[in-house]
Amino acid sequence: MARKGEAMARMRRNSDLPQKTCAQCGRPFAWRKKWEKVWDELRYCSDRCRAEAKRGRKSGGKDG
Numbered sequence: 087m088a089r090k091g092e093a094m095a096r097m098r099r100n101s102d103l104p105q106k107t108c109a110q111c112g113r114p115f116a117w118r119k120k121w122e123k124v125w126d127e128l129r130y131c132s133d134r135c136r137a138e139a140k141r142g143r144k145s146g147g148k149d150g
């Protein structure tokens with residue numbers, strides 16, 4: 087009797103990667119290769135969020 091193969095293909099799950107929550111938009115984001123060096127300090131999901139966090143408020147005048 088032959089037993090049917092179990093899982094032939096190994097599937098990689100994204101949840102395997104570390105995740106963080108963006109301090110600006112609050113969205114979860116997963117580890118990226120380009121962040122491997124800064125992941126420890128990374129707080130935002132994108133440069134845009136980082137820039138916005140720096141500015142503080144969303145709405146405001148032209149001059150900072």
Ligand SMILES: [Zn+2]
Pocket residue numbers: 108109110111112113130131132135
């Ligand atoms: Zn963000």
